[in-house]
Amino acid sequence: MxxxxxxxxxxxxxxxxxxxxxxxxxxxxxxxxxxxxxxxxxxxxxxxxxxxxxxxxxxxxxxxxxxxxxxxxxxxxxxxxxxxxxxxxxxxxxxxxxxxxxxxxxxxxxxxxxxxxxxxxxxxxxxxxxxxxxxxxxxxxxxxxxxxxxxxxxxxxxxxxxxxxxxxxxxxxxxxxxxxxxxxxxxxxxxxxxxxxxxxxxxxxxxxxxxxxxLDRDAPDTAPDYVRVAEEYVAASWNRSITITDLAAVTNVGVRSLFKAFQKHRGYSPMAFAKAVRLNKAREMLMQGDPSRSVTSVAFACGFSNLGHFAHDYRQKHGELPSETLARAR
Known part of the structure; x- marks a missing residue:
């Protein structure tokens, strides 16, 4: 033109x-x-x-x-x-x-x-x-x-x-x-x-x-020690569903204080972090394309007991269904 x-x-x-x-x-x-x-x-x-x-x-x-x-x-x-x-x-x-x-x-x-x-x-x-x-x-x-x-x-x-x-x-x-x-x-x-x-x-x-x-939280040491304790516990317990009560017991901090600290220093709740860790681990396992693994076995291995919720949350985070990730990996 x-x-x-x-x-x-x-x-x-x-x-x-x-x-x-x-x-x-x-x-x-x-x-x-x-x-x-x-x-x-x-x-x-x-x-x-x-x-x-x-x-x-x-x-x-x-x-x-x-x-x-x-x-x-x-x-x-x-x-x-x-x-x-x-x-x-x-x-x-x-x-x-x-x-x-x-x-x-x-x-x-x-x-x-x-x-x-x-x-x-x-x-x-x-x-x-x-x-x-x-x-x-x-x-x-x-x-x-x-x-x-x-x-x-x-x-x-x-x-x-x-x-x-x-x-x-x-x-x-x-x-x-x-x-x-x-x-x-x-x-x-x-x-x-x-x-x-x-x-x-x-x-x-x-x-x-x-x-x-x-995004500016590039200095994780500004968070209280109990936030990092909770994160380490979640990372080590990716294979099971963690409750907020579990985290409160591990950190010896009240539930309310734990929520407020995560929101202030991380921008999300401790339970959102726990779910994200398990979803990332599930994706990592599915991406390996192991013939012996199924979506169901991976979901259970990562602490998800409800397959419908697992598929929904996985798709929201990773942009595809877990079955699609597994199919691509194979």
Missing amino acids: SDVSSSAIELSYPLNRSPVVHTRNTEEMRHAMINFYGAQAFSAAAEGFEGFGSFVNLDATGFGFCRYAAPAVASFPETDFARLQIALGGSARTSSGASAVDVDQDCMGVSTAGMPSRLEFGAGYEQMVIRFSNAKLMATLEAMLGVRPRGTLVFVPSTRLDHHGARALRDFGMFLAQNVDQEQAPLPPLMLRELEHALMVSFLSVVRHNFSNQ
């Missing part, structure tokens, strides 16, 4: 080998923004307008570049992805919910999935946008926390480049964008998945959100 000479597209824009639109016609740009990028509305100053947009969609992420020679505004409805805006030139303003932030080369913009947003682009604005599948982010967050997070993922709407790790996140994102838009052979699928996963981990680690405090 273009009314600009093809030679103009050969400019050194990021993702220029994956163009979506390059035009001086505001209506054509509006059509592309609504029908391809999913915008709800788009408008731009007609005088001096020129817009360029490109996009590469991967499994868990999507990379898009856009440039506007004249001021423009795009509104997006609720989406199933989080958005990271990396300004490469000029400035913009992003509004979502009750917040409005300026996006420029010193500050990246962040939009939370499920929240409508309004993006106002200044003249000469250029940006790289990285979309992160919210479902993939939640699965990655669960792996990082060790338990399923409660509630939705909500991001702080901006991250300054002088924030710890922010420049590395930006550079990593630009590196991956460059390597998915090249004339050479595509990256090996396994390598691409690992790079996407690393980018999501970086995004969740650098950009602040409502689970950041749980």
Whole structure:
């Protein structure tokens, strides 16, 4: 979709080998923004307008570049992805919910999935946008926390480049964008998945959100000794169902105090941790593909007496049924 000479597209824009639109016609740009990028509305100053947009969609992420020679505004409805805006030139303003932030080369913009947003682009604005599948982010967050997070993922709407790790996140994102838009052979699928996963981990680690405090617990010695005693006991007792009374007896601490300490220092309950340990052990056993093992025997070996509950909890944590894990392993 273009009314600009093809030679103009050969400019050194990021993702220029994956163009979506390059035009001086505001209506054509509006059509592309609504029908391809999913915008709800788009408008731009007609005088001096020129817009360029490109996009590469991967499994868990999507990379898009856009440039506007004249001021423009795009509104997006609720989406199933989080958005990271990396300004490469000029400035913009992003509004979502009750917040409005300026996006420029010193500050990246962040939009939370499920929240409508309004993006106002200044003249000469250029940006790289990285979309992160919210479902993939939640699965990655669960792996990082060790338990399923409660509630939705909500991001702080901006991250300054002088924030710890922010420049590395930006550079990593630009590196991956460059390597998915090249004339050479595509990256090996396994390598691409690992790079996407690393980018999501970086995004969740650098950009602040409502689970950041749980991820920040990189100093386990700040937790009381009885929390670590309980964790060690759970890890050593993966083959049986543990009750909160068992943990209270082992730690010599009241049930209420134990719950409060786990929530404060770990971000989850002691019983959620115990279940996660047993589910991880079950997956480890199933992945071995031992012909003598069945889903039932593994469930019982890991302390699960109700097979229906085991299958449900396993699927919630690992994204597939235990029978599917065993079949793949064989």
